[in-house]
Amino acid sequence: MLAQRVGRLATADASGNPTVVPVCFALRDATIYIALDEKPKRVPVERLRRVRDILARPQVTLLFDVYHEDWSQLGYVQAHGSADLARPDDADHALAVALLRERYPRYRDMALEAAPLIRVRVERVTAWGAVG
Numbered sequence: 001m002l003a004q005r006v007g008r009l010a011t012a013d014a015s016g017n018p019t020v021v022p023v024c025f026a027l028r029d030a031t032i033y034i035a036l037d038e039k040p041k042r043v044p045v046e047r048l049r050r051v052r053d054i055l056a057r058p059q060v061t062l063l064f065d066v067y068h069e070d071w072s073q074l075g076y077v078q079a080h081g082s083a084d085l086a087r088p089d090d091a092d093h094a095l096a097v098a099l100l101r102e103r104y105p106r107y108r109d110m111a112l113e114a115a116p117l118i119r120v121r122v123e124r125v126t127a128w129g130a131v132g
Contacts, residue, residue: 008023008063010063031121035100066131080125094113
């Protein structure tokens with residue numbers, strides 16, 4: 001999972017309508033952090049669909065997959081858990097920002113310390129195939 005640069009975050013709104021978005025992530029123990037970064041967005045971060053979904057229904061799944069033309073090398077890991085927002089004054093926010101900046105150099109020039117992050121507490125992991 002950590003070898004993957006991008007995961008896919010699956011959320012659902014209050015009515016159960018799903019959505020999936022690609023995300024950059026950092027892992028610490030059984031918690032995955034996802035930045036709400038400064039890439040151009042049409043709405044403020046707290047109005048993003050994924051954020052509204054998490055606030056309405058915190059159960060999420062993250063998918064990390066590997067594709068290879070040799071299908072014996074296919075595999076995936078799903079991390080199922082409960083998500084919330086880590087706010088700048090939360091105890092783990094500064095550590096999460098440091099982890100994200102270490103993993104993704106582009107984040108070093110962004111004001112992640114001023115924005116909330118998505119925090120997923122992993123409760124269950126499902127894996128299949130060649131996941132190493």
